[in-house]
Amino acid sequence: MNIPVSKNPRIVIIGGGFAGIALEKKLKNTNYQVVMLDKHNYHTFQPLLYQVATGGLEAGSIAYPIRKVIQQYHDFYFRLTSVKEIDTENQKIISEIGDLHYDYLVIATGSKTNYFGNKEIERNAMSMKTIPQSLNIRSFILENFEQAVLTKDEADRNALMNFVLVGAGPTGVELAGALAEMKKEILQKDYPDLDISQMQINLIQSGDRVLNTMSEKSSVAAEKFLDNLGVKVWKNVRVTNYDGRTISTNSDLSFDSATVIWTAGVQGAIVHGLDAKSLVERVERIRVNQFNLVNGYDNIFAIGDIASMETEKFPQGHPMMAQPAIQQGDLLGDNFIKLSQNKPMKPFEYNDKGSMATIGRNKAVVDLPKYHFSGFFAWVVWMFVHLFSLIGFKNKAVVFMNWIYNYIRFDREGRLIVRPFKKRSFTTFTSDEI
Amino acid sequence: MNIPVSKNPRIVIIGGGFAGIALEKKLKNTNYQVVMLDKHNYHTFQPLLYQVATGGLEAGSIAYPIRKVIQQYHDFYFRLTSVKEIDTENQKIISEIGDLHYDYLVIATGSKTNYFGNKEIERNAMSMKTIPQSLNIRSFILENFEQAVLTKDEADRNALMNFVLVGAGPTGVELAGALAEMKKEILQKDYPDLDISQMQINLIQSGDRVLNTMSEKSSVAAEKFLDNLGVKVWKNVRVTNYDGRTISTNSDLSFDSATVIWTAGVQGAIVHGLDAKSLVERVERIRVNQFNLVNGYDNIFAIGDIASMETEKFPQGHPMMAQPAIQQGDLLGDNFIKLSQNKPMKPFEYNDKGSMATIGRNKAVVDLPKYHFSGFFAWVVWMFVHLFSLIGFKNKAVVFMNWIYNYIRFDREGRLIVRPFKKRSFTTFTSDEI
Missing domain, CATH: 3.50.50.100 (FAD/NAD(P)-binding domain)
Structure with missing residues (x-):
């Protein structure tokens, strides 16, 4: 995939949604090489998609080029591609445009429409x-x-x-x-x-x-x-x-x-290659612990919609919305910094700021x-x-x-x-x- | 094509470019039924297309819905379609969505890229x-x-x-x-x-x-x-x-x-069915007289890029640009009004306002x-x-x-x-x- 070798450990982030972008911003000026992969070259502000669909806004107004986010960041890379599979044994992802080794992998692939098999x-x-x-x-x-x-x-x-x-x-x-x-x-x-x-x-x-x-x-x-x-x-x-x-x-x-x-429904946009034990099959989400670490791995994280962190308050994981995604991305960024300083990571605690909807x-x-x-x-x-x-x-x-x-x-x-x-x-x- | 019958004579305009829209605006509040056909449902401001291509503007900013132009006009219709052929003998156009009778036909189909046969x-x-x-x-x-x-x-x-x-x-x-x-x-x-x-x-x-x-x-x-x-x-x-x-x-x-x-070149976006004698073959334009009436017909007009009005000053017709198109559309609108009042039509005279280009x-x-x-x-x-x-x-x-x-x-x-x-x-x- 033609990414330069770096003295910094490489974090590969799959997905430039709310979670991925929040994480990426936290990682600027740290001692990591960061590679983001997404099948679009832009971040989408999904809450306003319905206004694009009904002619109120142009698509460009609710999207932001991912390369622009990282323009000023050192040792950051973006590649436009779909990930086909993760090879956890060899620590690499397999994509349409080639393979890529990772030291840390962050799955932030979000969710897709769930037709419940119909x-x-x-x-x-x-x-x-x-x-x-x-x-x-x-x-x-x-x-x-x-x-x-x-x-x-x-x-x-x-x-x-x-x-x-x-x-x-x-x-x-x-x-x-x-x-x-x-x-x-x-x-x-x-x-x-x-x-x-x-x-x-x-x-x-x-x-x-x-x-x-x-x-x-x-x-x-x-x-x-x-x-x-x-x-x-x-x-x-x-x-x-x-x-x-x-x-x-x-x-x-x-x-x-x-x-x-x-x-009528969403499910995680799963990436193949993880151990079946790490998955919540019914909704295709990935089971993570309170540090967003995927169950069974020590260098693979999942954040946002795709991550199911089962807590007392949220036995089925957090709601699949922007707020938990942004907060998990932010926290994981802080935790990567702590990791590089040999400090203990902080567990995730969801701060529910509320929710809203407009009807017109x-x-x-x-x-x-x-x-x-x-x-x-x-x-x-x-x-x-x-x-x-x-x-x-x-x-x-x-x-x-x-x-x-x-x-x-x-x-x-x-x-x-x-x-x-x-x-x-x-x-x-x-x-x-x- | 499901257009209501009207007591007014029907003008069919093919094309919602500069010429067609200029004409349409002049025809509001007149005693004509106006039907515009275009293969897009919007008017395009072509001089700024290059800024859309290079990311400076969104497409929506240089386009305007044709139905919005005619929202307030009485007895005006729009149909989204491509015209396949004109049947001049029976005074009708044949399109992908059916046939349509005309009393007057205005061809304002503009131009397309000329690859000179390669x-x-x-x-x-x-x-x-x-x-x-x-x-x-x-x-x-x-x-x-x-x-x-x-x-x-x-x-x-x-x-x-x-x-x-x-x-x-x-x-x-x-x-x-x-x-x-x-x-x-x-x-x-x-x-x-x-x-x-x-x-x-x-x-x-x-x-x-x-x-x-x-x-x-x-x-x-x-x-x-x-x-x-x-x-x-x-x-x-x-x-x-x-x-x-x-x-x-x-x-x-x-x-x-x-x-x-x-x-490197443009040619008229010709519509089939006109007599070969009406055409300027080399550039696929339609020969018109000084009233934009197509040679050989008394109820078919052509305006804008597609029309070649050979004058002393412009022996090969006017330049294929916005200005002649707008001016011809405007004048033809005035002439339709004169026609309905049994007054003589006014011949076209191009008012060259100049030209310009920006390089950055x-x-x-x-x-x-x-x-x-x-x-x-x-x-x-x-x-x-x-x-x-x-x-x-x-x-x-x-x-x-x-x-x-x-x-x-x-x-x-x-x-x-x-x-x-x-x-x-x-x-x-x-x-x-x-």
Whole structure:
């Protein structure tokens, strides 16, 4: 992989998400050589992917070039590649662009969409974990309307204008809200020859409330916001299949829809080669101790979504969200420094700063550890927290400007279909996995 | 094509470029039904495509949704499609999504890259006429460096870092300047493990000066700017072939390069079905009279790059640029209004406002009809003219902000590779035509 030999021990980090980048920043000016591998050359601010998918933001505003992060750091390297396997015996990773020896390995590969083994859903539904996927959803939404304008078949038209989101976690809820606003602010004006009131947004949830990782109070508030926006929320319904046209569920309920976006589950983006005993099979996560050291190894760490640290408070590991990832990356960076100074490592303790979700203009729910609130103030808090979490001054400025513009003008201008448009039949539609 | 019947005569406009949009805007509040067809759902501000290709701007900032242009207009329709043929006898166009009858047809299809019949160059070189092509060039430039980092073969590495631009018109010159700045400002910092001084930018021109449509004075100034930036300008050299690795020319000169960007010629983007007598074969343009009426027809017009209006001053038709296109679109709109009022049409007279090109930070050349200047002031003029020509307040604001940021920080952040990266050999490389 053409990495220069260094007198410093080499840390290889797989993945430039929240965890990997937090760790990398801590390692600057230390006595390690750091090599980061990622299949994208940029870090993605995933919490705002839904705004890229619905045209509110450009992709560039929520991404940051990884090479720019390490521009000023000495003995840091980046390689654009997918890791195929880890060879723990010989301490090397095997990737598409060659092998690489490591002294320490940090697995920060994050998570991917979990279709719970249903291959037909996986083939026909879309997911929204990456920028290419979000851009694809954006194009696809608009293509559906271009298509709906053309058809004289009412059933087809209804299916094209029926958007089904499966899973009412933060991603599903925020996307449903944004779609509902897109309907009012954009689609109604852009497609005067369609009866946009026919457009449906159905949010299907297997549990008995939306945002089930948040407080009851927030669930109730969020559901009310969704209802006001015209989103139909279906609870206690489990989607059993989607053939590209019809969604079946475990009840009598079924929908005809050209667009199913699946946010109903995540699982670790596992890397092959670790001992089976180190894995939590059901969710494909890697079992780590309180120093994020992978069970059974003394030089392999896992941080972020992929890491399952089972504690008394979190018997199934921490929630797969940005905050634990950033905190684990930060701490592991400090611990690598302690290691090089022969000091004892510090165990991880999760500092739950709370969670939040926005449902649209002036509407959000916020759970702080001891206080829950919703409405306009929550929405302002949501905006500032997200704005300040973005990497880079320009991204902050551009996102802020876009938000002001979209808010004042009831508009979102990101509606370019940047892929060849083909009039399609439902049966030829294929998935977007990139 | 599912367009409602109207009591107004129907004008079908093929193409939402400068000419088509200028015409469309003039036709609001008139007694015509207007249907615009385009294979993209957005208007592209082509003069800034090179900044998208080199990471200075996001694609969304230089594009504008066509449906947004006509949101407020009554009896206006847009359809996303490619036109396959015109059936002049039955007054209808035949497209991928069905047929459409017209009372008046306006062909505003613009121009496409002219490879002068060389299929191998067409297959292996890239062109930069659309947003998908510019994004592809951007990804490709960065992929070359990711690839160069990996290879131990010096010849391969040099070819990956050798950028050859064919054609020294405004597009070639501006792209060369932007690449040279990208080299200094970005690539040198992003790829510390490469010797970026090995990166070459070669600009090849078959004529004896760059910017040969501008004044001699501007050519000399532009060439000096390019030289200062380290761009190698080759004059009186004609490229004869490019096999994906080696570029041959009509002289002893040859280059090994992974990236050839072809800006050496344009031709009309012809639509089939017109009488051969209406065409100027060599450049695939449509012969029109002074009212932009296509020779041999009384209800078919052509405007912009595709139209060749042979006058005393322009025996080969007007230059294929934004200004004649906008002016012809404007005038045809006025003439349609006159037509509906039974007033005589006004003949077209080109008002040459001058031309300009920028070569990089603080460097541009401007030709006004009676005055030529270059340097910092020209660069400021260039910026403001382009800024104010962009459609939409938000695009203007975002572009302005990006320019200020890029200028102050010597940076350009648009360096996301948004397509799957594969380590490739030169032989498997295929063209990017979208």
